[in-house]
Amino acid sequence: MKNATKADNISTKKTAMPLNSSASIPPGAASKSPANANPAVWPDSLKAYVGRCFASVGPSQRGAMEKNLKKVITSAIEAGNLWAIDWDTRELPLDGIKAVDDGEDKLEKLAKDKTNRADTMSNGNANKAAVVAKRNISPALSASYKSTPITFTKSDEQYSTTNRQASSPVSKATKRSAKWDQRSVELETTDDNSKRKKTSSYAETYQGSNIEKVKKEKRLRRFDSPSGNENTTTPATTPDYVGSATFVQDNEPEKFVGRSTQLEKKYLRLTSAPDPETVRPLHILRQTLDLLKQKWKSERNYAYICDQFKSMRQDLTVQLIQNEFTVNVYEIHARIALENGDLGEYNQCQTQLRSLYERDIPGHPIEFLAYRILYLIHTRNRSDMNDLLIELTDEQKADFAVAHALQVRGAVTDQDYHALMRLYLSAPNMGGYIMDSFIDRERHGALEIICKAFRPDVPLRFLTDEIGFESDKASYEFLEKHALHQFIDESSLRLRTKDAYATTQNNRTTAFKKIDIKGQI
């Protein structure tokens, strides 16, 4: 590949240059060895040898390997053997270095595999390593997981300070996304943001400074702990696994299985490793679900049910259970939340469900797709809505609930209050509950339009029909609530539109202001 050959050219050029200055010393041989014994040029096989040495050890062993290498190379130079020794067959200087077998090195192996796959040249890896060794650049052997620069010289610190000094908004954005990535690797949680999946792969490939390297090593060491704990949650909501699944897989975590047999459990945010004694295994959770379904039907205590469901979700997440049962739990919780107007909880479930559906776990994806469309209308999230529309398949569009939701979207955009109210009153499944949250806002819009266009007045009955109320009385109460009843002619029960117009304008502006922030993406 072009890149490799260019690299070769550059590396040979670079090695040619130091011939001019006596101060340049091949790295690794270090500035401490006697100046007279240092040739500026290394044989290619030696470069390959160095590459193999570093490839065979984990990042924590690099310092030790460096020392060993120094010894070997210096002794070769002193003996005049630098070119004579067959480095290709030479054994690696592994004295005092731990054999490769911990989580860090598995990652390295995977990283190497990645590079091997990516390279089309057979010895591209070795060349790269040699180039890297010569040039002291932080992009290490591979372009993936490890952000561990080879710390031969100080230039990496230079690189990291440059990073820190870069203060333009563009680099800040990159850094912010890097920090966000670390959080996602540390298993932060729900966000109605489908791009989370993409950003966690960002994390894996982000080449950072030494600070990143240290943080990464600290995190990796956490995985080595015997409690098999992969789930220290940040103080947020329930720890929900999403895009970080890949990262964890590579570390092959122990399957965390709970031991509790208590059916009911209050929800508590995890602040440390979960205790198997308090976590319920799958078969217990199934019983819990049945119990909760009964209790919901009989008691209808939302606070209690919500709490119980959250703890169930937590247990499922902690044990990495992602199957039909999980989907079922989330779906039921979402529906119950909708019924009680709890859009926040609904949104959390919705987000989790989306990723579960993407892994082809059976459930009711189309039903929830319709809910999602309505939710995006509610939050006036135009960009996510556009992305969703682009990804819609014909099959999805044919579904009744989805088609209904799309019509609602059209009606809201067109400000077509007549169609909107009809759709509201005929909403399938639980869509009506989501529409509840934005119907009032649209009602104010409708009132403003009516007061602008109709003269001299309109009967109350008309408003009841067009604004989607159940009765004239309900309409009257609504108008009263928003300072419009003063414009109603009591005897004929008609609304004087011209007089009412100004007030309707104000009402509408207020109603639309609140969710404006989200809509401005």
Place this chain on the structure above:
Amino acid sequence: MLIPRLINRIAERTDKWILPVIYTVTQELRIIAIEADHHIADRMARSSSYDSSTTPNKLEEAARTINRTLTVCLNDRNSAMPQSRKWGVYFITSLLFKIYFKLGTISLATSIVRVLNASSAAGDIPSVDNYPRAHMVTFKYYVGVLAFMDEEYDKAEEHLTAALNNCHRRASTNQELILQYLLPTHLLLHRRYPQKGVWHSFPRLQTIYEDLFTASKRGDMRTYEAALAAREKLFVTRRIYLTMLKIRTKIVRPRLFEQVYLACGKSTRVPVSAFRRGLEFVGVDVDDDQVECWAAVMIYQGHMKGYISRERKTIVLSNSDPFPR
């Protein structure tokens, strides 16, 4: 990937002479990344196992590297303006736009625009009009399209027109791309239709738009809806669909109402039933209340001047210019 990162590092200490190198390297990087992703996708399709470590993300990686290049160009603190790397900014931006549009990550594109506008306003970088024309045209095109997608049609018109005016006379592909977004914008904002010559010079645009525009001129909702449905996929992927829907509501339907008004001899009092019959004529079957609602929205949005009398079920239109242009 190593080379571009290398260049980024080197470029930190150089003047603007490095720009041609940067241009070549980043351009090739983008193309190679797209090829690499194709390769990976092929391999994925053949292996059919869910292995997330082989997802085609080379283009994303390329985007990150090129983003870094942008930062390097933007943050040239050392040189005087004529020698500064800042002259490369809009070229790199255009490359990034191409990548982001391909990836669908529009929000990243808008954030770049924000950064550049801020820098430009602060005097950090020269105004975009001072840059090489090619850079400026591409940039304005993308900003115009972003505004279009965000429903900021005035801004879209401004930028797309500027891009079009500065296009080379024979750069027909570019002109076609610009017009693809400019034509609907003109129609929506000013009810302006393209001259016949446009269809003649751009047959591809003709295939896409001519039916729709003709139907729109006549207020023929049925043909318009049918044509739109036939091109739905095309419009959706280019994010034009929603705008065409808007045109249906704001241009086509009012035009239909105008035809009814004309057919009634320009009478200022037209019964609602007349409009309903007009709609039926083009295959739209609705009740009187829906007709009134649509009329109300038209009055509210300013496409029709007058008022509706609920009692008499009539629409009273203004004496002068009830359907303003």
